Amino acid sequence: MTSIQARRMRRPVLQADIDAGARCARPGFDPDFFFRADGEPPATWQAQRAAAVRFCHGCPVRAACEELALRDGDGNPRVDDLVRGGRSGHELVALRGVQAERLAAAISADVASDTEWKALTGIAVELGDEARRTPTRSGGMPHQSVLQRQQNERIAELAAKLAVVRSARRARTGWEVVA
Numbered sequence: 001m002t003s004i005q006a007r008r009m010r011r012p013v014l015q016a017d018i019d020a021g022a023r024c025a026r027p028g029f030d031p032d033f034f035f036r037a038d039g040e041p042p043a044t045w046q047a048q049r050a051a052a053v054r055f056c057h058g059c060p061v062r063a064a065c066e067e068l069a070l071r072d073g074d075g076n077p078r079v080d081d082l083v084r085g086g087r088s089g090h091e092l093v094a095l096r097g098v099q100a101e102r103l104a105a106a107i108s109a110d111v112a113s114d115t116e117w118k119a120l121t122g123i124a125v126e127l128g129d130e131a132r133r134t135p136t137r138s139g140g141m142p143h144q145s146v147l148q149r150q151q152n153e154r155i156a157e158l159a160a161k162l163a164v165v166r167s168a169r170r171a172r173t174g175w176e177v178v179a
């Protein structure tokens with residue numbers, strides 16, 4: 001996939017490309033390679049950053065990864081501390097500024113087509129509603145403590161469901177597990 005093609009793709013397609021071919025997902029790869037350690041001297045980090053960029057440029061899914069990094073908002077204008085998709089954090093910030101309009105449209109289209117994201121949002125809303133609800137008794141209903149326990153179980157169940165979807169989503173971005 002080229003960069004031009006990546007720009008036209010929706011997030012699930014980009015992610016599937018990364019899932020299938022990420023060079024950094026190969027066994028034994030240390031994801032810390034992409035990050036500057038606390039207190040790492042500038043000269044050491046510059047060498048590591050250059051090596052990480054070279055590594056990414058040998059990755060078959062670099063274009064998809066760069067596009068997702070841009071849509072995900074990776075990179076901090078104040079801190080030079082990472083590489084993703086063959087770009088330093090500062091480069092990602094600069095590219096995002098230049099491509100702001102295009103990226104806003106791509107992100108908006110991703111959200112509109114992302115059923116998993118919708119499901120995630122739905123669970124989060126349900127969890128919030130449940131947490132705010134005060135269980136009340138009415139005729140024939142169980143004791144208040146039983147209602148409270150049922151509500152707590154429901155909240156725990158929703159929180160666990162949310163955690164599973166979020167973890168899977170993060171793992172598939174190649175960012176919490178891989179890089």
Ligand code: SF4
Nearest residue numbers: 022024056059065085
């Ligand atoms: S960070 Fe992205 S471009 Fe770099 S090796 Fe991993 S998947 Fe490939």
